[in-house]
Each structure stands twice: as C-alpha cells, then as structure tokens.
Amino acid sequence: MKNYILLIIGFVISTGVYAQGEWIVPADKKGKLSTVTFSSSMEKLGADIFKNNCVSCHGTPGQNNPIPLMPSPGDPAGSKFSDNTDGELYYKIQEGRVTMPSFKSALSATDTWNVIAYIRSFHKGYKQEVAAKVETNIPEGATLAMDLSYDADAKKVFVKVIANNEGEQIPVAGVDVKIVAKRYFGQLPIGEPKATDGNGIANIDWNDELPGDSIGNVALTASFVDTENYGDLTVAKDLKIAVATNKPALNAERAMWNTVKKAPLWILFSYLGGVITVWFFIIYVALSLKKIFALGKDEVSDEEQVIY
Amino acid sequence: MSSDKQKSEMSENQKDSRRAFLRKLGLVGGAASTGAIASGFKYSDSNQGEYVKVMTSDHVMVEVPKTQMQAVKLDTEALQSRGRVGIKGKRWVMVIDLAKCRNARECIKGCQKHHHLHPYQFHINTLVMQDSPKSAPYNMPKPCMHCDNAPCVSVCPVDATFKRQDGIVLIDNERCIGCRFCMAACPYSVRIFNWEEPFHAEMYKEQPMEYDIEANIPQKKGTVSKCVFSADCLREGDLPTCVSSCPNGVFYFGDENEDAVTNGTTKETVVLSELLEKKAGYRLMEELGTKPRVYYLPPKDRVFDTPEKPDNHHS
Numbered sequence: 001m002k003n004y005i006l007l008i009i010g011f012v013i014s015t016g017v018y019a020q021g022e023w024i025v026p027a028d029k030k031g032k033l034s035t036v037t038f039s040s041s042m043e044k045l046g047a048d049i050f051k052n053n054c055v056s057c058h059g060t061p062g063q064n065n066p067i068p069l070m071p072s073p074g075d076p077a078g079s080k081f082s083d084n085t086d087g088e089l090y091y092k093i094q095e096g097r098v099t100m101p102s103f104k105s106a107l108s109a110t111d112t113w114n115v116i117a118y119i120r121s122f123h124k125g126y127k128q129e130v131a132a133k134v135e136t137n138i139p140e141g142a143t144l145a146m147d148l149s150y151d152a153d154a155k156k157v158f159v160k161v162i163a164n165n166e167g168e169q170i171p172v173a174g175v176d177v178k179i180v181a182k183r184y185f186g187q188l189p190i191g192e193p194k195a196t197d198g199n200g201i202a203n204i205d206w207n208d209e210l211p212g213d214s215i216g217n218v219a220l221t222a223s224f225v226d227t228e229n230y231g232d233l234t235v236a237k238d239l240k241i242a243v244a245t246n247k248p249a250l251n252a253e254r255a256m257w258n259t260v261k262k263a264p265l266w267i268l269f270s271y272l273g274g275v276i277t278v279w280f281f282i283i284y285v286a287l288s289l290k291k292i293f294a295l296g297k298d299e300v301s302d303e304e305q306v307i308y
Numbered sequence: 309m310s311s312d313k314q315k316s317e318m319s320e321n322q323k324d325s326r327r328a329f330l331r332k333l334g335l336v337g338g339a340a341s342t343g344a345i346a347s348g349f350k351y352s353d354s355n356q357g358e359y360v361k362v363m364t365s366d367h368v369m370v371e372v373p374k375t376q377m378q379a380v381k382l383d384t385e386a387l388q389s390r391g392r393v394g395i396k397g398k399r400w401v402m403v404i405d406l407a408k409c410r411n412a413r414e415c416i417k418g419c420q421k422h423h424h425l426h427p428y429q430f431h432i433n434t435l436v437m438q439d440s441p442k443s444a445p446y447n448m449p450k451p452c453m454h455c456d457n458a459p460c461v462s463v464c465p466v467d468a469t470f471k472r473q474d475g476i477v478l479i480d481n482e483r484c485i486g487c488r489f490c491m492a493a494c495p496y497s498v499r500i501f502n503w504e505e506p507f508h509a510e511m512y513k514e515q516p517m518e519y520d521i522e523a524n525i526p527q528k529k530g531t532v533s534k535c536v537f538s539a540d541c542l543r544e545g546d547l548p549t550c551v552s553s554c555p556n557g558v559f560y561f562g563d564e565n566e567d568a569v570t571n572g573t574t575k576e577t578v579v580l581s582e583l584l585e586k587k588a589g590y591r592l593m594e595e596l597g598t599k600p601r602v603y604y605l606p607p608k609d610r611v612f613d614t615p616e617k618p619d620n621h622h623s
Contacts (some may be wrong), residue, residue: 186577248471
C-alpha cells in the first residue's frame with residue numbers, strides 16, 4: 001500500500017516536471033502571420049470549429065474549465081494563450097504535443113486561422129499584425145483556374161494552374177500543388193506536392209497500385225499547398241486510372257461460422273445423413289412392430305398351433 | 309392505421325415481439341420478403357418537385373416524381389434485414405497504435421454513450437499491460453476483433469450472432485436466447501451479458517424506439533451485447549464512435565479494399581499496408597487462426613513509469 005502511494009506521488013511529480021517543460025516553437029515559425037485581418041465572420045467560423053474540436057479538452061474560453069490533464073490544456077482566454085504570438089498558436093494547433101493532438105490534417109490553414117481569430121477575441125489589448133503579400137506572377141485581380149489530367153505513358157498526374165486576367169490566360173509558375181484521392185473516411189495524399197513549371201503545370205507521380213472502385217475509378221482532388229496565399233481553390237475529377245477492386249464478400253465462403261446455406265458441405269452431408277439414418281431405423285422399427293401386430297391378429301389353424 | 313397508433317400497439321406488444329414475429333411468420337408463410345419490408349416503412353410528409361433518381365432496396369436505379377417521394381423511417385424488421393446484409397464492397401479494418409494510448413478512456417465513454425451501456429459494461433476496454441517486471445506498463449484498448457473466422461458465430465445455436473459481408477460481427481438481440489455460448493467461445497472475452505435491466509430502461513419505456521441492430525440499441529435484459537464497430541455510423545460515412553472520440557490519435561479505421569485507414573483524431577489518411585508493414589502491425593492471438601480484423605502497432609514509447617512493484621496477478 002505504502003509503495004503504491006509512493007508510486008502515485010512519484011508519477012504526479014514526474015508528470016508535473018514534464019508539464020513545466022516549455023513548448024518550444026521553431027524560430028522561423030514564431031513570426032508567422034495571417035494574410036488576412038481577423039474579422040467577426042472569421043471569429044464566428046472559428047467558434048464553430050472550436051466547439052467541435054477543442055471544447056472537450058480546453059473547455060469554454062473565459063470559464064477556466066479545461067479537463068484536468070497533465071500538462072493542463074489551459075483556458076484559451078488565459079495568459080497561457082495570450083502570451084503566444086500568432087505564429088506560435090498556429091504551430092501548436094497544427095503540430096500538437098503529448099496530449100494535444102496534431103490538427104494538421106483535420107484543420108486547413110484557413111480553419112486554423114479562424115480558430116486563432118476566435119481565441120484572440122478573448123485577449124484584451126491584442127493587436128493583429130498582417131503578413132506582407134508574397135511575390136508571384138499572378139496579376140492583381142486575376143482569377144485562378146486549375147485542371148487535372150493523367151498521362152498513362154509517363155504515369156503522372158498533371159495539374160495545370162492558370163490565372164485569368166480580363167480574358168488573358170497566364171500560366172502560373174512556382175506554386176506548390178498537391179493531389180489527394182478520396183477514401184471512405186478521408187483524403188489520401190498522393191505522392192509529394194510539386195511546384196508548377198513555366199507552363200503552369202505540376203506533374204505528380206502516380207501510384208498505379210492504388211485500389212479504386214469496382215471498375216477502377218478514383219476521385220482525385222487537386223489543391224494548393226499554401227492555401228493562405230492562393231486560396232482554397234480545388235479541382236475534383238473521377239479518373240479511371242486505379243486498380244479495379246472486386247474482392248468477394250467476407251461471408252462468401254463456406255465456413256463453420258456461416259449461415260446454414262453456406263455451411264461446409266461435409267457438415268451438411270453428415271448431418272443430413274445422420275438424420276436420414278435415424279429416421280430410417282425409426283420407420284423400420286415402426287413398420288416391423290406393425291407387421292408383428294398384424295401377424296398376431298391372424299387366425300391360426302389347428303395344425304399350426306404348437307402346444308408345449 | 310395511423311403510424312402513432314401502430315407505434316403504441318407495437319410498444320405494448322414489444323415484450324412478446326419475438327413470439328409475435330414467429331406467429332406472424334407462420335401465418336404469412338412464404339410471402340415475399342420484399343413485401344414484408346415495404347409494409348414495415350413509416351412515411352413522413354412529402355415534398356413538391358420534379359423527378360428524382362433513387363436506388364431501391366434490391367439495388368435498381370429508378371426515377372420517381374418528387375411529389376411521390378416520402379422519407380422513410382425504418383422499423384425493427386427493416387433495420388434487421390439491412391443490418392444482416394451490410395455494406396457491399398467494404399472490408400472494415402481497425403488499427404490501434406499502442407504507442408499513442410495515454411489511457412484517456414474517451415473511447416470507452418463515447419462507446420458507452422452510443423450503445424446505452426451501464427458504466428460497468430464495456431464494448432471496448434483499456435487494459436493495463438506489463439510484459440516484464442522491468443518494463444513500464446502500457447494501456448491496450450480492446451474492442452471486438454471482428455474475426456474473419458469467428459468462433460463466437462460458429463457456436464451460436466439460433467443464428468443470433470452473424471458475420472456480414474463487410475466483416476462486422478453483429479448480434480441480434482431479438483433472436484438471442486441468452487445462452488452465452490458465444491461468450492465462452494470468444495478467446496478475447498469481448499462479449500458482455502445484460503444481467504440487469506438496460507441503463508436507459510426508463511427512457512425506452514417513455515419513448516419506445518425501434519431496435520437498431522447496427523447499434524444494438526435498445527439493449528435488452530437477458531441478451532448478449534458486443535462491440536459492433538458502430539455499424540450505424542459507418543453507413544453514414546462516419547468513423548466509429550471510439551475512433552472519433554479518442555483525443556490521442558490511437559485509432560485508425562478504414563476499408564481494407566481501399567488500402568487506406570483514417571486516424572480518428574487527426575483525420576489523416578494513410579496507406580494501410582504500408583502502416584502495418586513499416587510499423588510492425590500485429591494481431592492478438594494469431595496462433596488461434598481467428599483472423600482478427602483489428603491490428604495493433606507495438607507500444608514502442610512508454611508514457612507511464614515502471615512501478616516499483618510489478619503487477620503480479622498470481623500473488
């Protein structure tokens with residue numbers, strides 16, 4: 001018992017020390033800034049995301065009711081959060097640490113900034129700095145368009161990005177794009193993200209072993225890697241380039257555990273054989289008894305009567 | 309007959325529903341099963357509009373005028389026949405990364421809420437494991453393994469528990485006679501028995517609900533219950549409750565046919581074969597030949613300290 005208490009104390013102390021270990025954000029990530037000014041609509045969107053993803057651990061901001069984890073998740077309205085730069089908050093949400101999960105795949109850059117906008121709405125005296133615009137060959141006011149195609153010979157998927165500036169088509173160079181394949185519960189990244197070349201085309205290696213549906217279709221979606229600067233533009237296409245998958249149902253084979261119709265043949269035959277054999281003998285005995293009974297009713301002549 | 313009246317009558321008869329069903333079956337005899345299902349639908353208000361494409365229950369695409377469209381609420385029999393069939397072309401698979409489990413027990417809480425379980429009943433549990441006195445313990449979440457060669461299904465005398473085409477082992481508590489053969493047969497001890505009235509017995513009395521075999525609710529006293537991979541969520545395209553409630557990214561779930569699994573916490577999708585190959589995936593009691601559909605990744609990083617005195621179950 002004493003040992004057990006010591007063990008618990010030891011565990012509490014050790015995790016306590018662990019909790020004090022500072023969460024160090026790489027220097028180049030600290031200064032990251034949002035490209036847009038936080039607005040009330042962003043805060044609203046962020047509040048929804050926060051409700052779905054963060055409340056379970058962090059509690060409601062301002063009410064100081066995070067769940068008792070070690071290290072403590074902390075109240076987003078408190079100084080534990082307000083002392084962070086925007087870049088640090090962004091990094092921590094995206095990467096996670098120990099009990100804080102990584103939201104890299106769950107929240108897009110836009111979503112993450114919305115959550116930060118929501119958290120910042122609780123911090124008094126916070127003044128937002130907005131990132132400087134990046135240099136690209138995309139003219140101001142142009143609309144971007146994206147297209148997806150597959151080259152069977154090169155085994156590559158091409159993503160073409162074009163800026164449409166008042167009727168003029170300008171290929172967009174030097175922008176990272178990625179593709180994902182739709183799976184039942186999520187999006188599977190395909191290959192590595194690639195930058196577009198001078199023709200506005202990025203070629204991404206295709207994994208020709210990827211299973212598709214029953215006829216080999218796969219739903220691909222292309223998007224920008226840096227959605228903060230280039231936006232949430234995507235292009236989705238069903239391409240017949242995956243492996244057709246037609247595996248039999250898992251209860252198709254004959255097995256002990258399967259239903260009567262799919263029971264192993266030897267069980268069906270031996271069982272039916274047993275039933276038939278037993279009934280054969282029951283009927284045979286019944287018929288024999290009937291025969292004996294009938295014989296007993298027969299008239300017996302005097303000569304046939306044997307008297308001992 | 310109005311649907312409300314039908315409903316109240318059904319709840320009155322709920323106690324004898326199994327017998328009543330058998331009696332009905334005897335009377336109807338060889339009536340077509342589709343007819344029986346169709347009569348089981350309840351209708352809500354219709355919408356105005358043009359033609360809509362819909363898939364019938366026997367997988368035929370038909371066009372129906374939108375004015376004739378009626379949303380259906382499935383009743384017990386319809387839910388059962390749907391639950392028996394499963395989802396075509398799927399082979400569900402779960403991967404549990406033991407290195408990430410910190411015993412938050414959120415999977416258990418989510419599961420108990422979803423399946424209306426008593427706090428002492430577990431469809432999924434986390435076990436404390438210690439391999440040697442010198443190694444630190446780790447926590448192992450243990451759901452049903454949904455074996456491809458399921459011993460529990462083999463022993464069921466009344467076809468109450470069964471395996472579907474998508475690999476899920478379900479239990480029909482309208483058929484279960486409570487013999488508990490399946491509990492004895494399961495090498496992983498994942499099945500539970502409803503010794504008492506269910507946790508939400510009062511709620512069932514106030515608001516009678518149709519029996520959903522894919523969630524195994526309402527629970528029923530005297531029947532066996534088990535993990536069902538949240539089959540009702542899978543139909544909607546959602547991850548099982550335990551998978552999505554884990555705060556530590558322990559669970560991956562997906563379709564083996566698509567060779568992809570999605571993490572319930574981070575929603576990151578990865579290639580299943582690569583994950584199992586590179587991270588040394590294993591299954592429990594492989595030597596029994598039960599072919600589980602749940603894989604484990606080894607607990608390579610221990611997050612708890614080695615206790616001074618090892619847990620010794622034999623002392």
